[in-house]
Amino acid sequence: MPGLTQRILYIHPDINTLISSEKSCVIAFEKANAVVVLNANQSILKLMTFDTDNVPFAALSKCDFLPVYEAASGAEKVTVVCASEKETLIPDNLFDESMLASYINFNYGQLNGEMVLYDKIEGAGITQVYALPQHLYAYVKEAFPQAALRNRKSIMIELCRNLNEKSKSGFVFVKEGQFDICVFAYKKLLLCNTFSYPSAQDFIYYLMHTLKQLNCDPDTMPLYLYGTIEEESAVYSYIIKYIRHVSFLKKPENIILGATEVPYHYYYDLFTV
Known part of the structure; x- marks a missing residue:
């Protein structure tokens, strides 16, 4: 190994x-x-x-x-942030802590020994329910018993909601072969989804189809990017071809960080935790 x-x-x-x-x-x-x-x-x-x-x-x-x-x-303080391949959002008025496994089973089929956890998303009125491999969860609890454990999608929703000011704003977190998208209107979450994309053409298809479903105008709605995407990439070229107002999320002003080997927006969400 x-x-x-x-x-x-x-x-x-x-x-x-x-x-x-x-x-x-x-x-x-x-x-x-x-x-x-x-x-x-x-x-x-x-x-x-x-x-x-x-x-x-x-x-x-x-x-x-x-x-x-x-x-x-x-x-002195440790926060562990985990991505999950099994996660779902539940409105707070329908959330029942005793039903955690059922929420995941309904969307993904029977659990395979994972630990099911949840995050209350500040101010959004929704709860993120997610599953982690038992092995990873056990390591985190043993190595960092006092650590706060968060789901990365929960952090995305919270930080993007705080940044949303206009009637509609889109936020995209780009990873290798996958991206998460959140769309807000006046701090209300309209959509949160994850797409896998084998090519830049697939990326822009999923993105534009999502915006069309929500009646988002690509000529007026701002789209903010972070994660592993750069201006020289084919994905970025497609985005600016079809969407007028595109920008990378900048390093939070209260964070002091010198020049790094990668752009600040790669880990924007982790700087805000």
Whole structure:
């Protein structure tokens, strides 16, 4: 079983001075990679990634997780953010904590030993129910027993809702071969969905079809992007061809971060946690 390949994207030039400050850490697990953000007094000390060479984290041994644990060592506050392949949104007035497994079973079929959790989404009147592999959940609880555990889609909905000001705004989080989209109107969530796309043409088809369903005008509605997308990409070229007002989400003003190996918008959501 391969171990984790670590890549350091940023180290604060005065890290030895700031290392004694009270630190917080955000660890985000995707299917086969992890991102660690170490923060002190709103200054990013370290930004690093861990890659499993396409081996799902759920298949790794406890020892394989050791580099992630060491990267977060010394942090007084830890937040673990997990993506999920099984998740669904439930209106708060219909939510019943005793029905968690049923919500997932209804949408995805029988659970396969996963742990079902939920996030209350601040101010939105909805709850995100999601399943995590038991192995990953057990590691997180053992390694970081005091950590707050959040679903990444929950964070997306909260931060995009706070950014929504106009009658309709679209937000797209781009990952390799997949993207999440949220559309809001006056801070009300109209749609939240995930699409897999094998090509840039598929990406723009799903995006434009979604906007058409919601009667969004591509000439007037702003679309905000973050995640692993760059201006030189074919996906971005298609987006600006069909949508007039497109921009990348900028680094939050209260976060201090020097030049990194990747654009700030790659990990925008993790800087806001």
